[in-house]
Amino acid sequence: GQQLNQSPQSMFIQEGEDVSMNCTSSSIFNTWLWYKQDPGEGPVLLIALYKAGELTSNGRLTAQFGITRKDSFLNISASIPSDVGIYFCAGQKYGNKLVFGAGTILRVKS
Amino acid sequence: NAGVTQTPKFQVLKTGQSMTLQCAQDMNHNSMYWYRQDPGMGLRLIYYSASEGTTDKGEVPNGYNVSRLNKREFSLRLESAAPSQTSVYFCASSQFAGASTYEQYFGPGTRLTVT
Numbered sequence: 701g702q703q704l705n706q707s708p709q710s711m712f713i714q715e716g717e718d719v720s721m722n723c724t725s726s727s728i729f730n731t732w733l734w735y736k737q738d739p740g741e742g743p744v745l746l747i748a749l750y751k752a753g754e755l756t757s758n759g760r761l762t763a764q765f766g767i768t769r770k771d772s773f774l775n776i777s778a779s780i781p782s783d784v785g786i787y788f789c790a791g792q793k794y795g796n797k798l799v800f801g802a803g804t805i806l807r808v809k810s
Numbered sequence: 811n812a813g814v815t816q817t818p819k820f821q822v823l824k825t826g827q828s829m830t831l832q833c834a835q836d837m838n839h840n841s842m843y844w845y846r847q848d849p850g851m852g853l854r855l856i857y858y859s860a861s862e863g864t865t866d867k868g869e870v871p872n873g874y875n876v877s878r879l880n881k882r883e884f885s886l887r888l889e890s891a892a893p894s895q896t897s898v899y900f901c902a903s904s905q906f907a908g909a910s911t912y913e914q915y916f917g918p919g920t921r922l923t924v925t
Binding site for chain 2: 731735742790
């Protein structure tokens with residue numbers, strides 16, 4: 701079953717706003733990954749985190765590997781319309797297998 | 811360099827029919843995966859192949875079989891489709907070793923409806 705809790709489930713953004721989302725687990729993970737999925741497409745890797753406490757940026761995106769190894773955070777600064785989509789966190793515990801969160805849906809405020 | 815490709819993009823089956831979903835990657839990756847995506851449930855692993863010649867069950871393997879045909883290709887077969895297998899299916903690949911071992915790259919998906 702689902703081992704990662706991703707929140708919020710969905711959120712509305714206004715252009716220019718900063719956005720935060722997170723992923724938590726009761727278990728320790730060795731690697732955290734963040735993906736974005738556009739409608740009708742496959743997930744695209746945004747950021748990979750390999751060490752506890754690590755903070756990594758990719759343009760306007762910043763992600764952190766929690767110090768307890770049980771959580772990770774993704775921030776998007778100065779959001780733009782093309783940021784809408786579904787954001788997934790994924791954790792690696794053992795072997796090559798990943799466990800995925802249920803996703804955070806980002807929508808535009810009208 | 812196409813990355814991960816999947817065929818077909820869409821498929822409608824009747825209950826009991828069989829079909830094979832095809833996946834190929836051109837990144838010289840060793841590991842390949844099949845996932846299904848259902849609303850509100852994220853991605854769930856069906857089967858994976860850590861390297862050519864090996865396959866293992868994931869979280870939801872019942873009703874599916876796989877074949878790792880060669881290093882590039884990994885197919886997923888539904889022997890007798892059921893409505894519960896209506897889903898979007900994604901293939902992914904990753905390197906087996908090295909710094910980016912766990913970074914998986916996804917294909918565009920196959921949208922399957924079983925009536």
